[in-house]
Amino acid sequence: MAETILDFKNVCFSWKNSGRELLNLPELLVKQHDHVFLQGPSGSGKSTLLALVGGILVSESGTLKVLGTEIKSLSSSARDSFRVDHIGFIFQLFNLLPYLSIEENVILPLSFSKIRSKRAGRTKIDQVKEAHRLLKALGLGEQLAEKSPVTELSVGQQQRVAAARALIGNPELIIADEPTSALDADLRHSFLDLLFSECKKAGSTLLFVSHDSSLSELFKRKISMDEINNKVN
């Protein structure tokens, strides 16, 4: 019996001042090891959904459990640590801190999360080794050896560093928010292949968000935002 990773029930969210409803989600369930493709045009509530899962925003009604924990019941600082403990994020662009090296960018979440830090390795050296392993697996061995500054990496390489950062310490959930939209078509597929295989190795569930439906056939499960979101316009 696979564990439930995400469990939405009647979750509503609207901006307090405008009163406009952004999200009304009667039900959404994501099980462990699922690779979910969440598709929807901009304005369909994707970003709101991710912010709710990450604990940046809090829903006003309904229940949202991440790994069985009701997000709403946590304090804001507990949500911050819950986020880093259990979720790895990859964004569309600008994922890396320009002043850190490649490996420092990868191990960044470990300094904020004891759980992931422990999983990545007992000592600092082990953790760096794990970062190197991930980077090599993602095809960045050369850049690592050359100690290239992150600002000199191509967009595709930067996204792979971001993937390594999301994966380090094996968080239960990886959320990828349009990570491939800045990449060329053939790069997209190779990036996804790498992401899938690393998610599998880490035992992480993947929630992949994109407006690009051409990628959807690579996923076992597809969800369209328009179908699940009952927001009233």
Next chain:
Amino acid sequence: MVNLFIRSLWNRRGTALLTIFSISVSVTLLLGVENIRKGVRTSFSSAVSGTDIIVGARGGSLQLLLYSIFRIGNAPNNLSWESYIEFNNDKRVKWTIPISLGDSHRGFRVLGTNQNYFKYFRYGSKKKLGFSKGKSFSKLFDAVIGSEVARNLNYQLNEDIIIAHGTGNKSFLKHDDRPFKVVGILRPTGTPVDQTVHVSLEGITAMHIDWESGAPPMEGESLSSEDILKRDLKSEEITSFLIGLKSKIHVFGLQREINTYKEEPLSAIMPGVALQELWNILRTAETGLRVISWFVLFTGLLGMLTALLSGLNERRREMAILRSVGAGPSTISFLLIFEAVFLTFTGILFGLCFLYITLFVSRPLLETYFGLFLPINPPSFNDLFLLGGIILAAMFMGIIPAFKAYRQSLVDGMTIRL
């Protein structure tokens, strides 16, 4: 976390360095003004000690203090030898030091006095004058020079010096027919004594013998030094004199007596009281300087605030990334406050370095040109208190960008809406 902070700041080192620099300059200025203020005060206060009363011709008390002790300005008039002897013989008086001014040697004032000067004159914390070389004057044309005179003009013992009439550096009238010989060099005192050429009262009289109403004698009429030695060289006038009393109780009584002296219009002052008058005059200037340096500091901190605030927009990405890896809004705002404090603290450290370097470099110059002896002390408790206050102010200023960053990172969350 600390590593992250340092790397982030290093990434913005240009602005950070400028901020640190502007804060350090203002700290240097602030403490420098404070230091000079204290230096001037100690310098003035240490120039005379142990003297109970200063007597001169009738005039302002500050003026009397300035010309008799600090060799600043000129006496309005002289006082008669008879008056001096009268008070010198007063039974309440322990000692007197006669002072005769009016001549100079290459910009340094010449002071005519007697042996009492070396015996009773005190400076600083009741310190006595001492000789680094040679001895006191004993012959008519002997001179004892202050340490600064010796250093500045590179004079050794037995050097012949020619004294000029009047006090300007470029006096045309010179007593070149009667050269003096350096017989003693005084130890440095950090007071105007260092810049004074001391000769005997008789020497002063001898220089001016056969001068008619301030003009040199006609050609061929001047007396030879041998002739002068045969003359009676009793002084007729002196400029002022210092009095030390047997008991302080008599200060006010004697002061009143001198001020109301029937034979001649005289002024008697107590050095401490006259100094107080000087402080009152200087206070306005001091306050002005202090206000300016506070404003400079304020500008420095404001510059930091500007840099932090304008940097926030460029740093939104950085903050969003930090949030995605678990940093809370409070962590992010703390980073900004910490940055403000760190920049200010570093600025203060640099400022202190600047200050002490400047003090060390400028001390000999100030001493030479202004006779101002700046004591170099470690920052006082007061200074540290001031610096602590600056850091506190920086912390409060840091709250502004921190609050903005807090709001911003709440709204932005993990994705940047640019």
